[in-house]
Amino acid sequence: MASIVELQAFYKHINQEPNPDQNEIGHFNIFKVEDLLLPANKQVSYSRRSFYKVSFVTGQSRIHYADQSIDVSQSVLVFTNPMIPFFWERVSEEHSGFVCIFTESFFSRFGNIKDYPVFHGAETGVVPLNSEESLKFSELFLRIFNELYSDYAYKYDLLRNLLMDVIHSAQKMQPAIGVHHTGANAAERITGLFAELLERQFPIELSNQVIQLRSPSDFASALNIHVNHLNKALKEISGQTTSQLINDRLVQEAKILLKSTNRTINEIAWSLGFEEPNHFSGFFKNHVKVTPKRFRQSEID
Numbered sequence: 001m002a003s004i005v006e007l008q009a010f011y012k013h014i015n016q017e018p019n020p021d022q023n024e025i026g027h028f029n030i031f032k033v034e035d036l037l038l039p040a041n042k043q044v045s046y047s048r049r050s051f052y053k054v055s056f057v058t059g060q061s062r063i064h065y066a067d068q069s070i071d072v073s074q075s076v077l078v079f080t081n082p083m084i085p086f087f088w089e090r091v092s093e094e095h096s097g098f099v100c101i102f103t104e105s106f107f108s109r110f111g112n113i114k115d116y117p118v119f120h121g122a123e124t125g126v127v128p129l130n131s132e133e134s135l136k137f138s139e140l141f142l143r144i145f146n147e148l149y150s151d152y153a154y155k156y157d158l159l160r161n162l163l164m165d166v167i168h169s170a171q172k173m174q175p176a177i178g179v180h181h182t183g184a185n186a187a188e189r190i191t192g193l194f195a196e197l198l199e200r201q202f203p204i205e206l207s208n209q210v211i212q213l214r215s216p217s218d219f220a221s222a223l224n225i226h227v228n229h230l231n232k233a234l235k236e237i238s239g240q241t242t243s244q245l246i247n248d249r250l251v252q253e254a255k256i257l258l259k260s261t262n263r264t265i266n267e268i269a270w271s272l273g274f275e276e277p278n279h280f281s282g283f284f285k286n287h288v289k290v291t292p293k294r295f296r297q298s299e300i301d
Contacts, residue, residue: 026106028159030145033057033097051101052113053080054166055088056141058134059095063088063126065224070126075134077170079118079125083197083213083222098141100163107160118170121224127170140166187233190223194234197222198246202253204271207263214273216242251287254280258296265292 033055058075064087075097080086107113117124129137144162147155197219201211213219219242220227231242238245250272257268269280284292 026103026108027051028100028102028106028148028156030098030100030141030148032145033095033099036099050082051103052082052119054078054100054102054163055080055097056137056166057088057095057097057099058138059090059097060092061088061090061095065121072126072128074131075129075137077127077129077137077166079127079167079170081114081119084121084125084224097138098145100141100144102163106156109160116167116171118167123224124171124175127173127175133173137166137169140169187236190225190230190233191237193223194219194230194242194245198249202249204253204257207267207271210271211273214246216246219246247283247287251284254284254292255288255295258292265296268292 055078056075057072057078059072060074061072061076063070063072063076063078065084078088104113113119118127119125140162144159144166147158147162152158197213201213204211213222216230217227220230223230227242234240234242234245240248254268254272257263257271258265261268263271265281266277269277272280274280274283281292284295288295290298
């Protein structure tokens with residue numbers, strides 16, 4: 001399975017240190033693509049990140065998502081959010097452009113950045129550019145790059161506005177159309193990505209930690225596929241439905257929390273996405289045949 005690329009790991013990979021003055025405003029940075037290139041023959045794999053990413057890249061490449069791949073021949077804008085696994089495969093040797101990375105808190109003044117359509121997946125987040133559009137965005141990203149390294153006291157406010165200009169300009173344009181994969185390979189890919197999204201929510205180690213993906217439709221939305229498509233793929237590969245796989249993992253985590261922590265049953269219910277404690281108790285008893293309280297007091301594992 002692909003690992004989650006946290007900010008610290010990202011900076012370690014490129015031998016840089018994050019700016020220390022951004023803790024209160026969220027994190028933002030921009031890099032030149034030429035400084036981030038990996039070997040072109042690296043095997044295709046998927047990665048998930050703890051941050052948002054906006055890329056402007058010129059060069060022949062192929063972008064892989066859950067059940068589709070998009071071929072890019074010239075320039076392209078790509079928007080990705082932390083929940084969407086993807087891989088960018090370089091086809092040609094020469095690539096140029098810019099990559100912006102930022103945390104959700106950096107855009108807190110603009111509302112929820114995750115609600116903007118370009119961050120909803122491949123259907124809206126990959127935007128091919130003609131030569132005129134490429135020149136426009138090249139100048140815009142270069143300005144972002146120069147502003148970040150300027151001495152202007154309000155540069156982060158300006159950077160938010162410039163990046164919002166990129167987002168809104170892209171949303172007015174036509175997204176790319178990918179080639180959807182079918183058959184066993186697509187089902188295996190979707191199953192693997194579902195498992196990664198499910199597992200990344202655990203273990204629950206903090207008292208204020210709450211799982212974000214709770215239902216089959218939550219996972220389907222994160223993978224940008226129809227929930228029926230997700231159910232079919234999981235049933236074909238695992239023999240279980242989406243709900244069964246989610247519930248099995250919730251029960252496993254519930255048992256761990258009941259036996260290894262002092263948290264109340266109400267707190268555990270809340271962390272596992274149950275709005276009402278009695279719903280959690282009913283869910284647990286239905287799967288384990290005893291109540292959470294009785295399970296905690298017993299020697300049952």
